[in-house]
Amino acid sequence: MRRIGELHPPLTRSLRILIATDAWRPQVNGVVRTLGRVTHELEAQGHHIEVIGPDRFRTVPCPTYPEIRLALMPGRRVARTIENFRPDCIHISTEGPIGRAARGWCLRHDHPFTTAYHTKFPEYVRARCAVPLAWSYAVVRRFHAPSTSVMVATDSIANELIAHGFSNIRRWSRGVDTEMFRPREKEFLNLPRPIHLYVGRxxxxKNIEAFLELDLPGSKLVVGDGPQLHELKRRYPDAHFAGEKHGEELARYYAAADLFVFPSRTDTFGLVLLEALASGLPVAAYPVPGPLDVIDGSGAGALDLDLGKAVEAARAIDPVRCRDLALEYSWAASARQFLGNLAA
Structure with a gap:
């Protein structure tokens, strides 16, 4: 089997690329959407993609997050799939059972691989149980240490990982479908205005309470599903919860709102930021990785440690500026960057 280091291919060469991921359809999250769009772009360029996801295995619910299914003992099938596909490049997207099985195969066979840091896993663990960040970072750092490239979405996350002892960091930005997510008629939503929108898990x-606690005029609208949905519905009866939306319907929700509120402090990027901007929505967020990289200094949003002040400032922003910023991002460019990292 060829090794990545032996390839040195031009970008025009057709490659056999295997992606191992614990986040895949029918899950709905930023990792799945990123991988779906990038694999689509790569296949359009003539590359052959094999995705090993949890849909191929018996699964169990992830503790505290039952919507995410974890593969049971995937090692043998992962190994068999890799050996049958004979990939030129192997990319491990997540640190779960499938990612660990693929990593183990690569180490046993001395096959180079790349990884991605999509999720601030240590911070997520700390939000659910009292595990010190240093312990979680040690586990995640050990997982990524043999990777030839650890792909991250932003410079802020790269700097954070370097500070925690990571190496071989390479940038892999994100894109947005600016044809689907675009300004549209506002009449789709019949709610008091201004409509303040959150989209996501x-x-x-995700720190959604920070948004729902704000004293705002008009309406607060949450689009998405997840383990905290019923609790938040009960605690905030004045907010509107639309549930999970997809495709054209989701795009209409974005476009019919007036302002996007992003209360998360733990995202590595936040694809929803680009979708909101492409829909002409100013963004209000905290000055943390993700919003800092996408929004700061752009004039398309407002960042403040006081989220209420960020919302107030964002109301004055021209929607045209938001759309213009989103047009700078494309999935084609994201796929080219991903491919370059594989062949580096």
Missing amino acids: VAVE
Whole structure:
């Protein structure tokens, strides 16, 4: 089997790329959407993609997050799939059972591989149970240490990982479908205005309470599903919860709102930021990785340690500026960057 280090291919060469991921359809999250769009772009360029996801295995619910299914003992099937596919490049997207099985195969066979840091796993663990960050970072750092490239979405996350002892960091940005997510008619939503929108998983690490606690005029709208949904519905009866939306319907929700509120402090990027901007929505967020990289200094949003002040400042922003910023991002560019990292 060829090794990545032996390839040195031009970007025009067709490659056999295997992606091992614990986050895959029918899950709905930023990791799944990123991998789905990038694999689509790579296949359009003539590359052959094999995705090993939890849909191929018997699974159990992830503790505290039953919407995510974890593969049971995936080692043999992962190994068999790799050996049958004979990949030129192997990319391990997540640190779960499938990712660990693929990593183990690569180490046993001395096959180079790349990884990605999609999720601030140590912070997510701390939000659910009292595990010190240093312990979790040690586990995650050990997982990524043999990788030839650890792909991250932003410079802020790269700097954080370097500070925690990671190496071989390479940038892998994100894109947005600016044809689907675009300004549209506002009449789709019949709620008091201004409509303040949140889109994403409804889970403790997303810090949605910081948004719902704000004293705002008009309406607060949450689009998404997750383990905290019923609790937040009960605690905030004045907010509107639309549930999980997809495709055109999701795009209409974005476009019909007036402002996007992003209360998370733990995202590595936040694809929803680009979707909101492409829909013409100013963004209000905390000055943390993700918003700092996408929004800061752009004039398309407002960042403040006081989220209420960020919302107030964002109301004055021209939607045209938001759309213009989103147009700078494309999935084609993201796929080219991903491919370059594989062949580096």
